[in-house]
Amino acid sequence: MLIRREANPLRQAGSQSRLRRLNSLAVIETIRQEALTIPMIAQVTGLSKTAADSVVANLVELGWAEAVEPLAPTGAGRPASRYRFRAEAAVVVGIDIGPHTTRAELADLNGEVLAGDSVSPSLTDPPGALVADAVQVVDRLLAAQGRTRAEVWSIGVAIPAVVYRDVVTRGAEGWEGFNVRAALESHFDCPISVENDSNLAAFAEAWQGSATTATSMTYVHSGNRTGAGVVLNNTVVRGANGAAGEIGALPQLGWENAQEHLHDVELLDGRRANRAEVFAAAAAGDPLAVQAVDRFSGVIAIGIAALVLAVDPEIVVVGGGNVRAGDTFLEPLRRHVERLCTVRPAPPIVPSTLMERASITGAAGLAANTVLEQLYALADGDRPLADMDVPPWQWTSESR
Missing domain, CATH: 3.30.420.40 (ATPase, nucleotide binding domain)
Structure with missing residues (x-):
């Protein structure tokens, strides 16, 4: 996710030794999630079966791959061996x-x-x-x-x-x-x-969570504090100084003090409620709690709408403790964001699947991902792939 695929060295030409390194990396990428046979590896990578077999043999020798039990035979003949990445x-x-x-x-x-x-x-x-x-x-x-x-x-x-x-x-x-x-x-x-x-x-929501099919998304944390992160073109946006998404620092948005709308709220029966109790009372239909949640959602929506209009994401994922309230929180939030997005339809606003x-x-x-980036750098350089018993910080000096 943090690698810019348009700059992926696998898409660049080079010398034969560099090509062998890139072929090795392509095979590692192919078998990282699933053990595959040589013909399957060849089909996915575009290598010939002979080249794929040679690359896999080298990866096994270096410790990056190993053979696993073949699948049960489905016809005549001996089943083909499969090879897996030794992620462990x-x-x-x-x-x-x-x-x-x-x-x-x-x-x-x-x-x-x-x-x-x-x-x-x-x-x-x-x-x-x-x-x-x-x-x-x-x-x-x-x-x-x-x-x-x-x-x-x-x-x-x-x-x-x-x-x-x-x-x-x-x-x-x-x-x-x-x-x-x-x-x-x-x-x-x-x-x-x-x-x-x-x-x-x-990054996590785009990788394994609620936005795995999106190439652009905005994440908003709503809990004891409020924060945001942005993914564009499958890359986390950091900005020139690491401050991308930090719109909550603007006091005009009200994010820093938004939680006050959910603290010490008087309910219809006269009780004073904290945040969890306010959400529970709103879910049960208490009109004063509903108003408090609506005010809170309206404040959070201003920042979300600003991010939506700035980066035009496919989806907004909301995480943090407040998401446990479900649609009691998300429905008024969606309504306020829709009202503020005047030049485009509001994107789907969904809860985090990863939560805390x-x-x-x-x-x-x-x-x-950092290990993978170092593999890319090694493949793009002038040194061959190292043995897997050599840690990354020694690759430039001990690879063979």
């Missing part, structure tokens, strides 16, 4: 450092989650302490899986802040100027990528 040969790590919970997950090289854990730090903990908590969680997960830090090939980190070149430029108190990648580099040798959590949630897992899923996916 190493792991990537996704970390989500939130305001209340720090989470980490181990995933294989395809981004499939193997294990996860979390810790609830003190609200007063400084950034360095939160990163140290994340490292401890990762170490526990690695130990439980019988793995070491050396087997971690990439780390993706999601944080609720504006991030530019891994440094927080706008965030919670104490975070501005903090370099998350530098804080982790003393513990891990692998590449580390840091992104805004809404950007990674947008969106940002951590995006972090693990970013880490897996």
